[in-house]
Amino acid sequence: MKKIILLLSSALIFINVFGQITFCENFDSYTNGDPIAATSADWEIWPTPTSTDVSVTNVLSSSGSNSLYLFSGPTQGTQDVLLPFGTSAPYELGVFEFSSMFYVNQGTGAYFNFQAENIAGTTWSLDVKMDLGIMVVENTGSGLNYLTSTYPENQWFEIKVVSDLTNNMWEVFIDNQSQGTFTNIENKIASLNLYPIVGHEFYVDDVCWSYTEPTLEDLNAQVISVAPIAGLTGQNRWPSVEVRNLGLNNITSFDVEFLYNGVTLQESVSGVNLATTDIYTVNFDPLTNMITLIGGINIGTATVTNVNGLGPDDDPSDDSMNIQIEAIDPALGKLVIGEEATGTWCGWCPRGAVALNWMDHDYEGYWQGIAVHNGDPMTDADYDNGLFVVHGGSYPSGVVDRTNNIDPSAFKEDFLQRITVEPNGIITNGAELTGNTLKVNLTTNFQNSVSGSYKLACVLVEDSVTGTTNQYYQANSYSGGSAGSLVDVDGSDWANKPSQVPASQMIYRHVARGIAPSFNGGPLPNTSYNSGDSETLCFEFTLDPSWDQSKIHIVGMLLDNSGLIDNASSTSIADAINNGYNSCATTSIGVDLNGPDRINFFPNPATDNIYISNVLKTTNIKIYDIQGRLVLEKETHNKEYLNISSLAKGVYQVTFEGENYKEKRKLIKE
Known part of the structure; x- marks a missing residue:
């Protein structure tokens, strides 16, 4: 069946032929000044009260007599219009092509995006930003920049985007010249959004899109994604691969192989019944099927094989996918500290707790998180007051090795910078426990010569703090999901928890129980040390009887002349006792530990x-x-x-x- 609609000298063409849909609009069926969304059934205004329509103009055109004119000026509302891509959208398979003519005034810019869902404002699929002759193609929501190119100013030019959604391969053209290809984290498309950012002035004409349905083989399993893998050299990682049934027949079994550094891992899947387009996630066994990261950027390849026990499927071209795996070399003996300002009263502070948990999960042995509480029963006043000087009252907030105050969600970025910095000293923890009296010695073995006022601080951190009163209820601003998901390491989503999480459901980790002699540490006896020298300071704590000693870590911090944490150490009490205890002539007493007698x-x-x-x-x-x-x-x-x-x-x-x-x-x- 073939259907063609021609309106007013081919101003609008819509064709549906055997699984292919084509649409073109050159605006010549409208009168100068017509608001496009108000006069066309195909265009809409972005669904917010401040959005306004875009007018047709006869000042410039690429073909015919009319185009759309978009600009951002001080005397008008916010122009913001949508072109939905048909009733079958959003498209997730097949080939989608978009093209349009643009005229961008000299010294200004232009902008458009593709929405991934039919409800505008839910998910952005792709952003194309043009400013002063530079074009950036990106996914703003994820922060991924796909490509950067140039475009001509003060003249008409064509932008074309070809999206092979089946294989997640996108390509951008300017005047039929390819600007590059990429895979898109949001491999879905539903509508076009035209919107002039402040300072933009541009014209749009000959807007066209087409969609071609995929042709499916009888039996075809497709690797559609491999979860990103990164970390530190020597760490173990476990691949996670998504496989889609892109065939007409159901899939009941298959194998997935993962090749990295000359080693091939395999996971077998059986007992499933995947219908067409069903997706199955294969998580490699963390006990038996792991890769060990090697330094630099290397390739990992995931391949689906032996589909339904029949060997190769009917379309081998989509059976494999490569990803880049980057591993960073950590400095020898380095441990990075992340301190987070938090409190049970703080509704956004679950973000910090989740960030600390994920850092533990991803960088165990290279990272020690410390949750410094404020205004709740877990507060240690000395630590709280000291960290307050750094963050200035922002909750939640974080600091990595006492560098810059950041949001806890940015812990990873700062950690990856600090973990490569060679430490001047490596700390060894020793301890002696008599009843509730814990004696600790921190011995710094200097790797480089240093001078000035280096200091040591000793922190006790507990990982299993619970309570019964309402003071241990955790405020949760993520409740209900309006702020998005906040998924913890155990898979739980704070969006599904109540706005006040009961004490019975809370186990607080990384809780700072005390710091000695102070937040700023105690000075080492000498003002200079050579490589190979060592120095020991001693500390003494009286542990609260309610604390779980088996869940307490002794954390040592070596602070340099500027107050940054040069290096750190972290051991359980038991491991520190096994290292032995060496007494000192003087001992710093941690007197302000937070027990039941603290106000x-x-x-x-x-x-x-x-x-x-x-x-x-x-x-x-x-x-x-x-x-x-x-x-x-x-x-x-x-x-x-x-x-x-x-x-x-x-x-x-x-x-x-x-x-x-x-x-x-x-x-x-x-």
Whole structure:
């Protein structure tokens, strides 16, 4: 069957022929000034209140007399229109082609994107950005830049995008000259979006698209994706391969091979019944089928074989896929520290907890995460106050080796920079445990000559902290999914958890229990050391009886002259005891460990009230502003609210004074 519709001198052509759909629009059926979405059944306005239509113009055209004119100016709304690609969209298989003529005014730019879903604003498939003669093709949402090229200004030129969706191979052309090919992380297409970014002025004409359905063989298994693999030289990794049934017959069994560094791994799959287009994920066994990373960038190849026990399938061309695997060489003896500012009151802080868990999963032995709590029962005041100076009250926030303050989601990027930096010293932990008294010695063996004021700090970190009161409920701003998914290492999604996760469901990891002698560490006795020298400092902690000693890590930090962490160490108490304990002439005592006798208040930051806990006797609380002026004073008792709504926004010092003690905390008023 063939259907052709011609409107007003072939202004619009729509053809559907035996599995192929073709559409073209040159805007010549409209009158100058017509708003395209309001006058055409094929175009729509982007579904937001601030979006406006785009007008047809007869000022310039590539063919005929009309085109679309898009610009971003101070006196108009935001032009933003969509061209849906037919009722069969989104397309995930077959070949999709798009072409259009563009005229970009000198010194300005142009922009368009493809949406991956029928509901606009859900997922961007591809972004094409043109500015000052430079064209960038990327997927903005993932941060992937696919290619960069040039385009002519002040003249008409054609952009064409050919998408082989079946094999995920995309190619971009300018005036029929290929600019490059790439695989797209969002291999799906549903509509065109035209939108002028600030400063853009451009014309669009002869917009065409076509879709050709795939021709399927009887029996065909296709490798459609291989999960990215990266890490450090010497680490083990486990491939994950997606296989799709791209044939007419059901698939009941197959093998997947993975070739890397001359070694081929194999996983066999049976007992399945995959219908046409069904996808099956093959995760290689982490105990038996692993690859060991080698330095540099190397190729890994996944291949599906022996489909239904019949050997090669009917289309071997899509049986294999190559990926690049990059492994970075870590510096010898290097351990990187990631400190995260968090609190049970902080609804976005699950992001930091998940980031720490994934870093443990991906870089065990090279990374030590530390969750520094604020305003909850797990707060260690010294550590909290010290880290506050770094992050300035942003929750969650993180810092890697005490370099730059970052969002915890960026831990990996900073880690990969720090893990390659040769340390000046390597730390060995030793310990002695008598009852609840833990004595620790940190011995630094210098690899290079250093001078100045190097310091050591000792941290206790617990990995299995639980509680029963509502103070251990974790606020969760990801609840309901409006902020997207937040998937943890165990596969759980914080979007599926309640807005207040009950204490019974929470196990807090990486919890900083104490730091000695202080956040900034204690100075080494000498101001210079040569390569081969060693130095030992000793620390003593009184452990709270409620802590799980088997889940505590002793973390040593060597801080350089600038306060950055040069290197670190991390061992269990048992392993440190096995290393032996060497006493020192002097010992730093970790006196401010967070046990049940420590005064706490939360939330922090706060707007109206703070809740005081762990006050055993009547206590006088005083709040001072940053000029040191007393702005609020009250006698308080345990489990009591203090109203701070009268305070201006800012940072305050809170002092608790009682019989034989005086403690200070920082408070952020929002």
